[in-house]
Amino acid sequence: MIQHGYEMDFSKQTFGVILYGAPGIGKTTLALSDGTMGADTLLIDLEHGVSRTNPIHRMNANILSAATYEEVLKDLDTDAARMAKNIVIDTAGSLVDYLKDWAMRTKSDAKTKSGSFNGLKGFGHVKSELESFVNRIKTVMNKNVIYIFHCDERADKDGNPIQRLRCEGSFRNTVWTGIDFGAYIQMIGNKRYACFTPEDEFFAKGCHGISGHIEIPNLNTGVPNDFMARLFENARKTMAEENDAVSGQLDLYNGVISAVKDMLEGVTDADSANACMNAILSLDHALTSKKESSMMLNAKCKSIGLKFDPQSKSYVPAGDGK
């Protein structure tokens, strides 16, 4: 199906999310906050830690426990996984450990002669399998994917605390590329916050109107555990608004770039270059089309032996001493 940009429907848009923070801060409970006591969620419990959450918040959730990575894959091919809207990986650092174990058992070069993990070769296998795993759940199965990470507190050069994801290999970096939101969960005073804007102490990622510190409700007061459900809903609403605002601009931008490409076909000498320059300036521009158009004209002029003369503000033959 081909849609025009302005016709796009974001009502079923899925997201990738990172949640990280100190042990006991409530990351798993937050990941289960789909507003249905977990009915919309499949939790891949790789650390066997879901038992520490309040039973009410996982009442309807499907919990995937597995001893090996192969078991995880097998369980993803079930109705429970297919029906879920959200897949929680608890924790992503443990998933890498499962994959190291898988690589050592199935890839001969992932194990050293002494039987330990061969980081050099092994992480290559872990990385490519992880890519395909993430692709499967995010793109093919079209789920919201929530990655939970523990965090390590380290010190920067001046001794100030910085919070980092606890995870081996390149995934701790590349995971940020495929996600929409990344929050550091922390206590400020006696309240919990999901922090979506990066600060010196921690990295974070926000978009589609989700930014800054968002307070996580105290669930003891009987409020529903629906933080993520509301977050996704708000993001979808903002995406639709952003799309309405931008699609006109993007259409105009594409129109200008296309028109300029056509105009450049007719540039053969200084006169036609200067006429083209004036025509470009008179266009109704959008986004960075004006800058890009002048770069395109400049490249074309250079290719036919012209240069821009700043004094006369026009293109002249490059050999001209002016």
Place this chain on the structure above:
Amino acid sequence: MRFKITKTLIESWQYIFDCYEGGEEDAMNDFLHTLRREPQEPTEAMKNGTNFENLCYKMATTAGAQIDKQEENWLKGAAKISNIITGGQIQVPVSCDLSVAGRDFWLYGICDVVKAGTIYDVKFKNKGLGSADVYGNYLNCSQHSFYLRALPEAQTFIYLVSDGEDLYTETYTRKDAKPAEEYIMNFYAWLMTNPELLKIYDERWAVE
């Protein structure tokens, strides 16, 4: 009289404070080279960065581009980047005037790629992305603040970071970017406390 200011100058100054323990003297010497606008011999790491960037551009602009031996190791990462930047304009100069603390500055830079309202900057990591944390490294980088300021039509700035295999992206919008003036103010205030260095700056960075 205006004074040219670039992200390279600010970065080399910031590095005096952010360098590894014991590297302060080297950092200061590097900064002095930059301040004096002395040409510097590129290190192996810098050459790799330039070569990788050129590979990305080549793949983005030339169908069936010839790839040499060294570039073969970087094909995977370069392909991920070229997919993003294809169709954009490469090496786009941008500039603007701004006034800080009563002094006129001319902010100048070259965007790696500009495409549909987004500025892209290609970064190469000589060490694999698995060996160190990269995320958040650009939070205090003046580059996105400067370039978004100098190209007001751009909405977003994206760092495209690769080790030749993987790709890490870090995105900043206009709203996320610290004011360019803040970086310039801090730099200028520091120069004011170092009259000899301020004199060098005044001499070497003045523009008509």
